[in-house]
Amino acid sequence: KNNRKRIILNNQDTEKIGTNTITPILWALYNELPPNTVQRPHKHNSVALDLCIVCNDSENIYTLVGNDLDNKGNIVDPVKINWKSGEMFITPPGLWHSHNNNGNSYAYILPIQDAGLLLYQRILGIVLH
Secondary structure (H helix, E strand, O other), X not given: OOOOEEEEEOOHHHHHHOOOOOOOOOEEEEEEEOOOEEEEEEEOOOOEEEEEEEOOOOOOEEEEEEOOEOXXXXXXXXXXXXXXXXXXXXXXXXXXXXXXXXXXXXXXXXXEEOHHHHHHOOOOOOEEO
């Protein structure tokens, strides 16, 4: 039932300090969004700079971002960000967001976050719905 397909990039030095991040401050992961997939809303205290590596169906592949969830766990009045190959967008800290692929092609994104610093401080605060 896990539809989160990702590889977290890290190195031996950050593994020793327990953050398993690309640098002591930055977290980077290679994230695959398969066809017909909804990654349920989640949030974290880190800001994410998201680089869309591959997206061949911008109309059907997008991220929803918003402040609150309704009683069914859906984002209330979301902002819709369509993915486009080679473009970037920001996921602000503390906001609910979900990645959605209503199409038939795979999409790939590289989020880069200040999560290493927040992991080290033990304040990353990942919340999944």
